[in-house]
Amino acid sequence: MSPANSRRRIPEATVARLPVYHRNLSQLRESEVATVSSEQLADLAGVNAAKVRKDLSYLGSYGTRGVGYEVEYLLFQMDRELGLADEVGVVIVGLGNLGQALANYAGFGARGFPVAALVDNSEAKVGTVVHGHDVRHLRELDQLVQRYNIGIGVIATPADAAQDVVDRLVHAGVRSILNFAPMLVSVPDDVTLRKVDLALELQILGFYNHRETVDVAAEA
Amino acid sequence: MSPANSRRRIPEATVARLPVYHRNLSQLRESEVATVSSEQLADLAGVNAAKVRKDLSYLGSYGTRGVGYEVEYLLFQMDRELGLADEVGVVIVGLGNLGQALANYAGFGARGFPVAALVDNSEAKVGTVVHGHDVRHLRELDQLVQRYNIGIGVIATPADAAQDVVDRLVHAGVRSILNFAPMLVSVPDDVTLRKVDLALELQILGFYNHRETVDVAAEA
DNA sequence: GCATGTGAATAGATTCACAGCG
DNA sequence: CGCTGTGAATCTATTCACATGC
Numbered sequence: 001m002s003p004a005n006s007r008r009r010i011p012e013a014t015v016a017r018l019p020v021y022h023r024n025l026s027q028l029r030e031s032e033v034a035t036v037s038s039e040q041l042a043d044l045a046g047v048n049a050a051k052v053r054k055d056l057s058y059l060g061s062y063g064t065r066g067v068g069y070e071v072e073y074l075l076f077q078m079d080r081e082l083g084l085a086d087e088v089g090v091v092i093v094g095l096g097n098l099g100q101a102l103a104n105y106a107g108f109g110a111r112g113f114p115v116a117a118l119v120d121n122s123e124a125k126v127g128t129v130v131h132g133h134d135v136r137h138l139r140e141l142d143q144l145v146q147r148y149n150i151g152i153g154v155i156a157t158p159a160d161a162a163q164d165v166v167d168r169l170v171h172a173g174v175r176s177i178l179n180f181a182p183m184l185v186s187v188p189d190d191v192t193l194r195k196v197d198l199a200l201e202l203q204i205l206g207f208y209n210h211r212e213t214v215d216v217a218a219e220a
Numbered sequence: 221m222s223p224a225n226s227r228r229r230i231p232e233a234t235v236a237r238l239p240v241y242h243r244n245l246s247q248l249r250e251s252e253v254a255t256v257s258s259e260q261l262a263d264l265a266g267v268n269a270a271k272v273r274k275d276l277s278y279l280g281s282y283g284t285r286g287v288g289y290e291v292e293y294l295l296f297q298m299d300r301e302l303g304l305a306d307e308v309g310v311v312i313v314g315l316g317n318l319g320q321a322l323a324n325y326a327g328f329g330a331r332g333f334p335v336a337a338l339v340d341n342s343e344a345k346v347g348t349v350v351h352g353h354d355v356r357h358l359r360e361l362d363q364l365v366q367r368y369n370i371g372i373g374v375i376a377t378p379a380d381a382a383q384d385v386v387d388r389l390v391h392a393g394v395r396s397i398l399n400f401a402p403m404l405v406s407v408p409d410d411v412t413l414r415k416v417d418l419a420l421e422l423q424i425l426g427f428y429n430h431r432e433t434v435d436v437a438a439e440a
Numbered sequence: 441g442c443a444t445g446t447g448a449a450t451a452g453a454t455t456c457a458c459a460g461c462g
Numbered sequence: 463c464g465c466t467g468t469g470a471a472t473c474t475a476t477t478c479a480c481a482t483g484c
Contacts, residue, residue, distance in 0.1 A: 277466085
């Protein structure tokens, strides 16, 4: 619409931090703090002040020199930019332990991303109720996506089911997918995919733990 | 010990990918594949071949020119490097939905990181059994860490308990911590901390979803 | 005066492209 | 000849440092 509000390309690394700032700003608002400096926000987010300023500058010039950022206003702008205004529905596919945990996880659904449907392919699970939602069968996916305006799919199935679920989600029109299954899946170019691999995190940590141990031993 | 085996500094980005290669190599071994090229491994891991070669080169020169990498031998070297040989015990603190899911999650504990203890601070949960382990009280942490040779702590508590749990883990001698609580925590320099924030992942995805929607609309 | 916003400098990661070796 | 291993080139992200404007 407005040609003045130039649509900058926001670096990936910045996108990953914006939600962190958002959370801290929300807390500041709850504490009725009116303005915040880049330095204060940096401390809360665990980064340095220059990074905060550069990150926020991609959204626009919403700060006031000599003063800082108005919490309320900055949140308003971030909500728009992060798309937290539009309440995008989430479907969780796979209701094993992880899927159930995600369905129950308060953080999911808290800010702008209500869990709108739960889906599994086992007859034993279909019909049960998790976190106030009936678990529906995978084959109903298309209708559910339509009916509940679902924009995001979360995959919490075993690894070998992941690609099939991705294909079904894409077919149903979902363009954003969060994959918890430890499996590489492929999507068309116009679909955004992120993956979280819990076991991987442990192994990465294990590597540093190991290094630490070895290095300390080597000093002897 | 051996001064020849120079202790290179491995880039963070590489460390994060090594476990991915490891998983794929394990699968290749199961399929009784003897050797693999950087290109094949790259396809499996979803990266490009040059990256695979550079990453693996930090471990040493374990490939054979004109041939590729011997799966078995490369795995052996990676196990050493990733510290998967030493079976480091894991304690999960906080047995709400997420903690229980993690305790039950097969991936956790699968490769070299057995779940050795479960801890909570609610009397209601202490004494219950999750995934074959008695849930113990947080105050027993020190003894449990000693007894089960625990090297890694996983925090799955509410945000406001996270810093207290971190302090207790550090006090008990744990030097590697994986934090699932959506809260910035601080640790001494000699402790490695990683964080996974599930709600954050959704928000990042939501951002791209939103952008996509807005940009497409703008074309009209 | 004080904190933002941003060019310029630095550091880090990815990719290229090819020499070197089996 | 084919594939690894790696310097060099490129791209991305972080940090510095200061001019700018409230």
